[in-house]
Amino acid sequence: xxxxxxxxxxxxMTERDLLVGRYNRALxxxxxxEIRAGGDIVGFCRRxxxxxxxxxxxxxxxxxxxxxxxxxxxxxxxxxxxxxxAMTTNDRSVRRLSLSIVERMGIAKGxxxxxxxxFCLARMVDMCEKPATQALCMxxxxxxxxxxxxxxxxxxxxxxxxxxxxxxxxxxxxxRKVLNPKRH
Numbered sequence: 001x002x003x004x005x006x007x008x009x010x011x012x013m014t015e016r017d018l019l020v021g022r023y024n025r026a027l028x029x030x031x032x033x034e035i036r037a038g039g040d041i042v043g044f045c046r047r048x049x050x051x052x053x054x055x056x057x058x059x060x061x062x063x064x065x066x067x068x069x070x071x072x073x074x075x076x077x078x079x080x081x082x083x084x085x086a087m088t089t090n091d092r093s094v095r096r097l098s099l100s101i102v103e104r105m106g107i108a109k110g111x112x113x114x115x116x117x118x119f120c121l122a123r124m125v126d127m128c129e130k131p132a133t134q135a136l137c138m139x140x141x142x143x144x145x146x147x148x149x150x151x152x153x154x155x156x157x158x159x160x161x162x163x164x165x166x167x168x169x170x171x172x173x174x175x176r177k178v179l180n181p182k183r184h
Contacts, residue, residue, distance in 0.1 A: 035063065035064075044060065061097035079102060086102065099133060103139060107144055
């Protein structure tokens with residue numbers, strides 16, 4: 001009975017109405033499935049990435065983060081928007097989710113943005129930043145610096161200079177993988 005009532009409420013709400021509320025994993029998966037059925041994940045992102053309500057943006061990114069590999073690849077035209085969002089938002093969850101989506105999309109050599117690389121380099125060593133964001137920034141910076149030997153050397157020196165005893169286990173794990181890539 002309650003399931004039917006909830007389904008009727010779900011069906012009568014607009015996408016934005018659904019994105020305003022508090023979220024759980026089941027609801028974000030349900031919305032992701034609705035986006036899949038509609039086949040317009042790019043349109044969904046265009047509608048909600050720049051919404052004035054930070055909760056709407058966060059919940060939209062949470063839904064997009066559940067997308068499959070092909071759907072994430074279709075977001076490639078919006079990669080710069082995801083990067084800009086990560087660099088400009090004050091919301092830590094929005095930053096982490098947008099960085100995660102950029103990482104899943106991948107950054108090719110021709111797509112290297114110096115401002116985004118600088119952002120990632122600064123955030124990966126910022127001890128006030130959340131560990132997940134630090135780790136994401138380190139992985140992204142490592143990938144971008146890999147295209148250029150001089151940048152890779154500078155990146156590795158920055159990583160070696162980090163005080164690992166102050167880092168979280170997640171960040172230490174990424175540091176080990178970056179410094180010893182053949183062992184992992």
